[in-house]
Amino acid sequence: MKKLENVDFLLFDLGNVIINIDYSFTINELTKRLPKEKHNLTSDFFPAKFHKDYEKGLISTLEFRDAVKNHFQESWEDTEIDYLWNSLLKDIPNERIELIKQLGEHYGLAVLSNTNELHIDAVNELLKKQFGASSLHDIFDEVYFSHELQLAKPDPNIYLKVSELLVTPPDNILFFDDLIENIESAKNIGYQTHHVTHPQALISYFENVQH
Structure with missing residues (x-):
């Protein structure tokens, strides 16, 4: 594999870049459990302030679960809330991890994800099941999570x-993300960027730069 010039670190978002995610699946799971008059509450779930606060580590998992119960006015068990919250996390395609391992021979590898404690626990379980890895640290050199940095994309400060x-x-970091606002913000700081727009985007990007 030919190394890209002026790139020392490859920086990857997690959702839809490394791991497939499906928000609509979670919305459907919520809808199944809620009476019809509460279905409208599902559209406010992901944009909710408590979600953003949890993502920035401003509230604990305990407080987050309480906020979910409060939002839907439901007395769900913690295990039910955790299931619903993590249900958007799907599979991690083998070919992406194989590619990452190959890239690690030429570049530093890092993750930058807007995420939270519950999601990361679930991602670690997936990694163990699929690849025998205990966490993302087994695959990447550095791992940065919004809830640990208390900053979230697209805030320019997180890229700095x-x-x-x-x-x-x-300008020696190449950043991959599926959200254009995250890409634009990183670009403004001076990052090299690539917008991931389809499931094969990572594979095809590195195939193309070889030619």
Whole structure:
């Protein structure tokens, strides 16, 4: 594999870049459990302030679960809430992990994800089941989560922070994300970027740069 010039670190988002996610699946699961008059509450679930606060580590998992119960006015068990919350996490395609391992021979590898404690616990379970890895740290050199940094994409400060933590100038970092607002913000800081728009995007990007 030919190394890209002026790229020291590859930085990957998680959702729909490494792991497939499906928000509509969670919305359907919620709808199944709720009476019809509460179905309208599902559309406010992911954009809710308590979700953003949880993503930034401003509230605990306990407080997050309470906020979910409060939002839907349902007395769900913790296990039910955790299931619903994590149900958007699907599979991690083998070919993506194989590619990452190959890329690790030429570049530093890092993750930058807007995420939370419950999701990461579930991702670690998936990694163990699928690849025998205990966490993302087994696959990547550095792993940065919004809830640990208390910053979230597309805030420019998160990209500056990651560049500082990687001890790598922004223009030597190539960043992959599926959301255009995250890509644009990183680009403004000086990152090299690639917008992931379909399931084969990572594979095809590195195939194309070889030619």
